[in-house]
Amino acid sequence: MKQTSQVGIIGAGPAGLLLAHMLHLEGIASVVLEQRSRADIEATIKAGVLEHPTAELLKQLGVGERMQREGYLHRGIELSFGGKRHRLDLEDLTDGKAITVYPQHEVIKDLVAAVLANGTRIEFGVDAVRLAALESDQPVIHYQRDGAAQELYCDFIAGCDGFHGPSRQAIPQALRQEHAKVYPSGWFGILCEAPPSSDELIYAQSDRGFVLVSTRSPTVQRLYFQCDPQDSVDNWSDDRIWAEFQQRLANQDGWQLKKGPIFQKGIIAMRSFICETMQYGRLFLAGDSAHIVPPTGAKGLNLAAGDVVLLSRALHSHYRRNQQDALDAYSATAIQRVWRGEHFSWWMTNMLHDFEGEDSITRRFRRSQLDYVVKSRPGAQSLAENYVGLPFDAWIN
Ligand SMILES: Cc1cc2nc3c(=O)[nH]c(=O)nc-3n(C[C@H](O)[C@H](O)[C@H](O)COP(=O)(O)OP(=O)(O)OC[C@H]3O[C@@H](n4cnc5c(N)ncnc54)[C@H](O)[C@@H]3O)c2cc1C
Secondary structure: OEEEEEEEEEOOOHHHHHHHHHHHHOOOOEEEEOOOOHHHHHHOOOOOEEOHHHHHHHHHOOOOHHHHHHOEEEOEEEEEEOOEEEEEEHHHHOOOOOEEEOOHHHHHHHHHHHHHHOOOEEEOOOEEEEEEOOOOOOOEEEEEEOOEEEEEEEEEEEEOOOOOOOOHHHOOHHHOEEEEEEEEEEEEEEEEEOOOOOOOOEEEOOOOOOEEEEEOOOOEEEEEEEEOOOOOHHHOOHHHHHHHHHHHHOOOOOOOOOOOOEEEEEEEEEEEEEEEOOEEOOEEEOHHHOEEOOHHHOOHHHHHHHHHHHHHHHHHHHHHHOOOHHHHOHHHHHHHHHHHHHHHHHHHHHHHOOOOOOOHHHHHHHHHHHHHHHHOHHHHHHHHHHHHOOOHHHHOO
């Protein structure tokens, strides 16, 4: 069946849904194609830290009401190393900014509800998505739904289909410059039923490796420890997991991790990846389809939001003012903020993780960097400014 839309969006992750909602508010029609079911995307547990600009954006767009009610404003974070905890007062270091802890799947629920309520179509469970005629005035997305072939003709295609989606692959390889780094460690993540162990997130460095003490709600906690990415969750009994956390979080002030029944375990790999370019013909990439960060800096979803802000503005200029400049400059503009987030994520990862086979000088450099961050206000400010998120507009020349 042949259909048309101004913008065809592939992927109903944070990038695709946010874009659909922003385009609607600007009077631009879109259709979202998603391979998974609504129940599946609304239940996939991923990110949890929203930067200040992302949280403000959700509020401005009218989809921040539940986040404000149920999310947690964190005005600081703790760095733990050498047996001591050190608080960084984000609010003080950044002229009043903070982060919001609100799970990504709750953001997804809010966005799906808003997008459907404003009449934009999301087709769930689509299959065999293929992009064509990207250099023409009317690109097309071929796909299948319930076994029947479908075609969506549009003015523009937004590739918001994550790292493994087909959009990036539709850009000829010769035009893609891909930068990639795979880290020799992964994160072992658990969800457990327990009260929070701390009012704020704890980033802990130890000789046994990194730990992140995060939270989801007053009764559910999210904890990670650095692990071998090839390890299996089957090797880790609950007792062994708690013992590992305890050893890595041992400190001199008597603080104790609160334990509880573990109901989810998983291992995630860590990589840095950037695709230059983020556009080809009438295809524009946004979010994880163009770039991946290791999770240490909590930047993935937030970088996706930054891309979408630029892309929706560029499409607005095209449709409302008949101006192409912003669309033409989309990749060159967006990639500047992406590189900043990528560098920060790499820097946080290296400062907080010990990697196997490292020499003693690298370990001492890490400790010196941590000391500098907690003892020097400019050092702390640099971390805080990046962590709470640089303004979306800071990177528009
Ligand atoms: C454990 C973990 C913790 C994280 N913590 C944080 C954090 O605290 N803060 C933060 O900012 N980021 C964090 N991230 C990263 C963040 O989750 C991602 O960067 C974010 O999901 C990117 O959004 P996206 O919309 O670009 O891509 P995705 O969320 O990957 O969405 C892409 C969508 O496209 C769909 N799709 C794929 N292929 C196709 C196809 N062929 N046809 C149709 N649809 C398709 C997928 O099903 C998916 O729904 C974390 C990630 C993980 C795994």
